[in-house]
Amino acid sequence: MKQWGEPPFEPELAPEAVLGQMEMAVIVCDRFSNIIHINAFAKKLFGFAGSEYIGQSVLSLGIAEEDHEQATELARHVLKGGVWEGTFCNLREDGSTIYTRAQAVPLRHPSGAIDGVAILAREALRSNQREQDRYGLLDRIGTRLAGSLELEVTLRAVADTLVPQFADHVFIDLASSDKLMRRISRHTGDWTPPPGTWPEVDEQVAYPPDHHAAKAMSRRDAVLVDLTTGLDDELGLTSMISAPLVARGQVLGVMSLGLSHLGRRTDPHYDGFDRDLVGAIAGRVALSIDNALLFEEERQTALAFQRHLLPGERPPRLDGLQIAWRYEPAKPLESHGHGIQTQVGGDWYDVIPLSAGRVGIVIGDVEGRGARAAAVMGQLRAALRAFAQDDKSPADIMRKLDEWVRTMSPADAPRPSLVSCTYFVYDAWSRELTFSNAGHSPPMLVLDGRVGELDFHSAAGAMLGVRSPGLGGDIIYNEATVTLPPGSTLVLYTDGLVERRPKDDGTYYSSEQSRLLIEEAVGRVSRSDVETVANTVFAAVPGDIDDDVALVVIRTASEELPVEERTFPSEPIMVSEARRLAAETFAAWGLHEDEAEMACLLVSEIVTNVVLHATNVPAQKRALVGAPELSFDEDDWDLGSASLGLGRPDPVKQEFRLRLRKGVGSLWVEVFDPDLRLPRIRNAGETDEGGRGLYLVDQIAARWGSRPTPDGKAVWFELPLA
16 A cells, blocks of 8 residues: 655656557647647547557548548647537548547646647447437538528528437527527427517527526537426426537627427437537528528628619609510529529619610520629620610611620630620611620510510510520521500510529429410409519419529500601792791690790701702713713604703702601600711800801700611700699
8 A cells, every 4th residue: 555755656667558548539730730649548438540640630530521521620720728618420430420529628738838639539329219310410401501591591491300209399590690589499399489479580688697598609519407406497498408509710699499388299308419419500601590590691692782783763754655574583492402592693674765765675695604604694794785875776786786795705714695685776766676686595575465475576685695606606687676555564574584493392484384374364454454464474383493583574655646747949048938837736736825826946056057068969970981882873862951951960869858756755856867976065266157066956856866767867956844
């Protein structure tokens, strides 16, 4: 027997021998989480042989990928001087899975600095059916969490899996702007907490420092409490576990699970194993929540970007047209085997006021989804608006857009972005609709309650950005013109409207079936207002949309719009005749005297400019010198006129056409002539007799401009009406 004062007992075994005999895994890592020592039991526990893992990362011991974040957090916490404990899933070399309970402590140098980490681990799973079921629950949680990146769907999936199998009550509280807000409150059966028992969903939660949920967040570890003798016993609670939701080193909130007498369980109490399991579940839930929050942030950014680039909520007021439009992003997928996407795409639409009350209408779809597709859409919309202001024909605009789509693509892109698009120009006074198409679906055309399809045959073209090797890279775009009867309705849409996600019962509608459902629904409401038609079109097909949707409904006026038009010879005396026509027309339309006088003044200036500068067409050039002489009979030559002009025909007399249009809030005046030269404002000197006409128009009119026409040009101006 050892006596007092005797020298201390000296062990005969070296530390390595002691570690080698321990029935617990011991892993020693340096500050960089590289293994520098592993004992024999660790090799047995993790199913590895030899010392090939020395110098390798601790992750090489088979820690499951979903626990890598937890392992990183372990190292970070311990290297700061803390102690960490938790459960890991490990994959052994033979393919089997083992769950281990690990505790990590810092290793300190004699100077006090932390040199590394020591990890002690043992098997966490005991061989009884109850705990086997618990780990089956962990697998199901992982499967449910993998199905969605939408936060609300993620939280509901967790609650649905835990109640009632593992808990009678589940609460999930998430941090929001330095506050803790309740996001989930789920209870077994149909039980509802009495009012004032616990905070409701979307209410702020405040835990005192000694509360088990507050302790879980401060300790960053699961906390188990027995409530049998506590105050909550009045509500039937018997046991609770609170686990922090930690991701990327940040505490996102806390998850609390409770048992009570409501569950009618044989043993309504949690134990230490359950606490460890909830800690592991919380780690997975936290990672899914973090991913969902990041996804939601990206989605909201892309959606805000998309909505900012699209026109406002209210369509503009336009003469002879009723317009309704919709944009709806697809909801994130839950689990349909499609993969997870941000769902915000490049669908777009626009309505562009053009000269003389005409309107440009466009709808299109940029290939792809996310912020890049939205950015391409925004650039494309801006480019089309700029091109449209030149009053080019729809086919010309399509060619310019196609070139623009090709040149704006990144140099390293395998191919340009592909864009489907249709551009329409509608004249409400003539009811003519001119359009050109680039690979987009034809709109529905509703006439007298019958739903059909606008004929796109003669205006069909390839999608923007598609190169054609046989044509040297150029695509030919054609256009067509149709006259729409009064009260016609056009339904323009992108393919997301008819491409729907299968319903939960497996019902799936093809694009053709979806279109038939829409046509039937539109036929029933064809005489309703355009807003009702738009709502009906969007709701006609069951199921969630699988892609974002752009929808535009336009209807032509049922009544004729006021218009007056006459052609005059290009002679100075015709200026007063044109002004007289304008004065009589404006009086018949009931214009205010001041408005009519101002309009007549500008009509005189525009017509005078045409008469002075749109001169007669020059005489045809003589035949080239050396050309063969022409033979003719004297009887075939008309000497009556030829002799006066030395054998030359009289010059062709020019004409101009004056067109007056009245809308609800504007008066439009157009003057057409065959001269191809477009007018421009010039600075007239003090002694100049002319040069001030267009300057006067520019100063008085709300807008003015000129545009090419197939046989010349048109000069126009707009005056607002009171």
